[in-house]
Amino acid sequence: MSGHNINYKKIYYTLLVLLVISVAGPFLGIFWITMLTAFGIALVKANLVIQNFMHLREERRIIKWILVTSLVLMALMVAGVAPDVYKHDGQNWENIAAKAAVARGIDDGAADHAATDDAAADHADEEADNSSVASGFDARGAYNGICAACHGTAGDGAGPAGGAMNPQPTDFTDAAFWADRDDARIFNVIKNGAAAVGGSPSMVGWSTTYDDEQIEGLVQYINSEFRPH
Numbered sequence: 001m002s003g004h005n006i007n008y009k010k011i012y013y014t015l016l017v018l019l020v021i022s023v024a025g026p027f028l029g030i031f032w033i034t035m036l037t038a039f040g041i042a043l044v045k046a047n048l049v050i051q052n053f054m055h056l057r058e059e060r061r062i063i064k065w066i067l068v069t070s071l072v073l074m075a076l077m078v079a080g081v082a083p084d085v086y087k088h089d090g091q092n093w094e095n096i097a098a099k100a101a102v103a104r105g106i107d108d109g110a111a112d113h114a115a116t117d118d119a120a121a122d123h124a125d126e127e128a129d130n131s132s133v134a135s136g137f138d139a140r141g142a143y144n145g146i147c148a149a150c151h152g153t154a155g156d157g158a159g160p161a162g163g164a165m166n167p168q169p170t171d172f173t174d175a176a177f178w179a180d181r182d183d184a185r186i187f188n189v190i191k192n193g194a195a196a197v198g199g200s201p202s203m204v205g206w207s208t209t210y211d212d213e214q215i216e217g218l219v220q221y222i223n224s225e226f227r228p229h
C-alpha cells in the first residue's frame with residue numbers, strides 16, 4: 001500500500017508553510033488575496049490532512065461518502081440559519097433585540113449608520129417633525145432601532161421586550177406621566193438611566209451610545225412625537 005510511503009515530515013512542513021501564508025495573506029487587506037490565502041489555502045490544508053493524516057485515501061469508499069454527506073448537511077444548516085443571523089428584518093418580521101444589540105455594540109458613527117437604515121424603512125411615514133436631522137443624528141431611527149424594543153414604536157410602552165418588565169416601560173402617550181416631568185428629567189434618565197432618579201434599572205443609561213446633543217434629539221423626539229398636547 002502506498003500509504004506506508006507517506007512522508008509525514010514533508011507534509012507537516014508543507015502545512016506549516018501554508019499556515020504562514022494563510023495568516024500573512026489577509027494582512028495585506030486586499031479582498032481577493034484574503035479570500036485566496038485564508039480560505040483557498042485552508043481548503044488545501046484540510047485536503048492534505050484528510051488525505052494523509054486521516055488516511056482517507058486508504059479508507060473504504062463509504063468513509064468518503066460519510067464525510068461528504070456531513071459536509072453537505074453542515075452547509076445546509078449554515079445556509080438555513082444564516083438569514084436569521086445576518087438579516088435583522090424581513091417581510092413579516094423584525095429582530096428588534098438584535099438591531100438594538102448591534103447599535104449598542106458599535107460606536108456612535110456606526111450606530112448612526114444603523115439608525116439611518118431604519119430611517120430609510122420609515123421614510124414613507126416620515127413627518128416634518130424630525131427635530132435633530134440638522135445635526136446629522138436621526139432621532140426617529142435611533143428611537144425605533146433601540147428604544148422601541150421596550151417603549152414601542154408608538155411610544156405607548158408596549159414594545160415587544162417590555163412585556164415582562166416591572167415596572168413596565170414608560171407610556172409616553174400618558175398625560176399623567178408628563179404631569180411631573182420636564183426636559184431636564186427626561187434628558188437625565190436617557191443619559192444616566194432611571195436608577196439615577198430612583199427608578200428601574202431596566203432603563204439603562206445611554207451615555208456611551210449617544211452624546212449630549214443626540215440625547216437632546218431623543219428628548220425632543222419623544223416630546224414632539226408622543227406627548228399628548
Ligand code: HEC
Pocket residue numbers: 143146147148149150151161162165167168169170181185186189190194198199200201202203204206218222
Ligand atoms: C430594556 C428596555 C428599555 C429600553 C431599551 C429603553 N427603555 Fe426607557 N424605560 C424602560 C423602563 C422599564 C422604564 C421605566 C423606569 C421606571 O419607571 O422606573 C423606562 C423609562 C424611560 C423614561 C421615563 C423616565 C422617567 O421616569 O422620567 C424615558 C424618558 C425613557 N425610558 C427613554 C428611553 C429612551 C430614549 C430609550 C432609547 C435610547 C429607552 N428609554 C430605551 C425600559 C427601556
